[in-house]
Amino acid sequence: EAAVTQSPRNKVTVTGGNVTLSCRQTNSHNYMYWYRQDTGHGLRLIHYSYGAGNLQIGDVPDGYKATRTTQEDFFLLLELASPSQTSLYFCASSDVGNTLYFGEGSRLIVV
């Protein structure tokens, strides 16, 4: 069974704070993704990667950095968190067949 694990599952931080969301996949997939989910917007692609050391910009990258350290691990960094980044964040991985496997999500609140 494909597995994508996110941590933390819940996080509260203050405006201007530093947050790192972590994602690990055990699917041996090349592609990994970070999405944010907001009511009325569905899922929006922040960053993605097709392998260790690679980073591609998605549709809503402003305010986010990402780093793919290994094939398994993909991190999303918010260096100066803002209330507009309060959201539910999902990590996903995929193979060449294009089916996405999602984690359970990380809920971030920026106060």
Next chain:
Amino acid sequence: TQTVSQSDAHVTVFEGDSVELRCNYSYGGSIYLSWYIQHHGHGLQFLLKYYSGNPVVQGVNGFEAEFSKSDSSFHLRKASVHWSDSAVYFCAVSPNSGTYQRFGTGTKLQVVP
């Protein structure tokens, strides 16, 4: 640029009824089209996808979807829904390269027992 739209934010049906969830897309070339389901408090799970061939594709749990190039649509259908089908359903479009997927805003399906 590939985009996808889901015009219905909420759909309510009774258990045993049929349902169709609508998805329309715009694209500039060959694409994949997919449907995913999200139960409350969980991540999305894959239901089915279309790339080429038979325009009607079968998915898990009795779901099917039909691709129409003339209508630019990829609607999801189920002949007889169960209360456990209550969830949010997302349509997604991906370029031929399969490198990323863009999602619609989702349709919340409520099945009344």
